[in-house]
Amino acid sequence: MEAKSSKNQIKRRDFLQRSAGFAASAILLPLLGNSAYSTANYIIDSSSIPTVKLNNGLLMPTLGFGTYSLKDNICKRSVSEAISVGYRLFDTASRYGNEIFVGSGIKDSGIKRNELFITSKLWVDDSGYEKTKVAFETSLKKLDTDYLDLYLIHRPRGDFKGSWRMMEELYKEGKIKAIGISNFTPAQYDDLMLTAKIKPAINQIETHAFFQETDSYNYLKKNGVQMEAWAPFAEGRNGLFTNETLAGIGKKYNKSNAQVSLRWHYQRGVVAIPRTVQRAHMIENLKIFDFKLSDAEMKAISALDLNVSQFPEWT
Numbered sequence: 361m362e363a364k365s366s367k368n369q370i371k372r373r374d375f376l377q378r379s380a381g382f383a384a385s386a387i388l389l390p391l392l393g394n395s396a397y398s399t400a401n402y403i404i405d406s407s408s409i410p411t412v413k414l415n416n417g418l419l420m421p422t423l424g425f426g427t428y429s430l431k432d433n434i435c436k437r438s439v440s441e442a443i444s445v446g447y448r449l450f451d452t453a454s455r456y457g458n459e460i461f462v463g464s465g466i467k468d469s470g471i472k473r474n475e476l477f478i479t480s481k482l483w484v485d486d487s488g489y490e491k492t493k494v495a496f497e498t499s500l501k502k503l504d505t506d507y508l509d510l511y512l513i514h515r516p517r518g519d520f521k522g523s524w525r526m527m528e529e530l531y532k533e534g535k536i537k538a539i540g541i542s543n544f545t546p547a548q549y550d551d552l553m554l555t556a557k558i559k560p561a562i563n564q565i566e567t568h569a570f571f572q573e574t575d576s577y578n579y580l581k582k583n584g585v586q587m588e589a590w591a592p593f594a595e596g597r598n599g600l601f602t603n604e605t606l607a608g609i610g611k612k613y614n615k616s617n618a619q620v621s622l623r624w625h626y627q628r629g630v631v632a633i634p635r636t637v638q639r640a641h642m643i644e645n646l647k648i649f650d651f652k653l654s655d656a657e658m659k660a661i662s663a664l665d666l667n668v669s670q671f672p673e674w675t
Contacts, residue, residue, distance in 0.1 A: 404446035404646045406475070412631060414561040415584045418538045420477055420510070422626055423646065424449025426590065426635035428456055438637045439465025443476075445642050451564075451590075451633045452503075453481035453514055454495060459502035467504060478503065479510040481542060482527075487518030492526040496535070511536045512564055516548040521555050528558045538562065542590075546579040564588040567630065569606070569621060570598050572665040577628070592625055592632040593618060597670040605660055613651040616644060623648045624661050 411419040425447040430438055435458045439450060443466065452462045459480060466476065480503065486495035500506065511527060513520050527539045540562030541552065549563065563580055567573045567589040580587045594600050606617040615623070618634070622645060625632040634645050653661075 403444065404643075406446045406448045408649065409446065409448065409646070410626075410649070412586055412629065414538050414586055415559055416538055416561055418509070418561065420538075420562075420586070420631060421449040422631050423447075423622065423648070424451055424477070424479075424631065424633040425642070426633035427452045427458055427462055428590070428635055430456075430458055430461070430635065430637065432458075432461060434637055435461035436465040436468065440468040441639055442642050443469040443471055445639065446646055447642070448475060449477040449479070449631075449633065451479045453483065453512075454486070454499055455481065455483040455514060459499055463503040463505065473505060477509040478505065479512065480508055481512040481514040482523055483514050484517040487513075487520055487523045489519070489522035489526045492523040493530070496526075496530060500535075507535050507537065509537045510540060510562060511538075512540045512542045512562065513544075514542050516541070516544050516552075521552060524552060524556055528556070531558060540564070540585075546576060549579070549583070549585070559583070560585055562586050562588050562631075564590055566591055566669060566671060567625075568592050568594040568670070569600060569603070569624065569661055569664045570594055570666045571669055572662065572667070574665070574667075577630075581629075586631060587629075588631040588633065589625055590633060591671070592634050593621055594670045598666070603664070605664060609653065609657050609660065615648075615651060619644060619648050620653070620661075623651065623653055624658065627653055627658060 410422045412422055414420055425439070425442045427435055427439065427450065439462050450462060452459050480499045482492055482495055486492060496511065500508070513523055527536065530536050531539050538561040539558065540560040541549065542564040544552070544563055549560070553559070563576070563585050565573055565576060565587065567587065568591060571594070577587055600606070600621065601617050603617055606620045610616055610620045622632055622634065626648060636642055636645065
């Protein structure tokens, strides 16, 4: 994801401040559901976060931490704090302009590199066989690592087939554990596969309750490519954090709209990478593995699909 947020974006923090009418504390406690958030120091055992096996055998956490739009020390602090509460999957991109801060946050955490799953992405301006190698090495340097767990083509623009050839080479050299794509339609995936020797492990696309991408979901599943959701909350657009269907389901389990949304992604087998700078929300997002949505509840959420992107400014 790379577009600027539009004016109709509703962040959880904004909603909380407007609806609650007061500041809870230095750490804003989530008030979107009925859950009790008295455990400000809650830490989840990272090994308890389920994994999915990619088509090359690599295990990937089903829930991670997105860093789109996080800058400077806010990004650095957020990454380090996310690691401290249990996150191990981190998503960034050269386009985000924050790889160096993601790397610094990881370094500050003191965690071993092999305990993390780090993703970055190749931007359109760097597409092509030779330019891809330079861009990849630049990302490694900024992240202060000697390999990536996952490297994606950010958008199907430019010479993405040339980029894929280089990524296949870097993969074979062991510098990338898995390679994939982002924002590719089924037709664009088919076009890539006309020349590709290695099948993408991931397609990271916009998907959430209001844009469920059913065709892509089914197509990727059929072809053994893992679907990953950027903006799993639609960044709060279309009132996701106040949606009555999600709230009604959440009330049954003492969960927030955000938690219901993430659980819905998880039960569909979709990897999600929500983003937040609030520790309480980081914790909230991790607490989705202690309840299960019924078939009827999954269908109720499926009925929310508008089949329209909530990010028209850059589609």
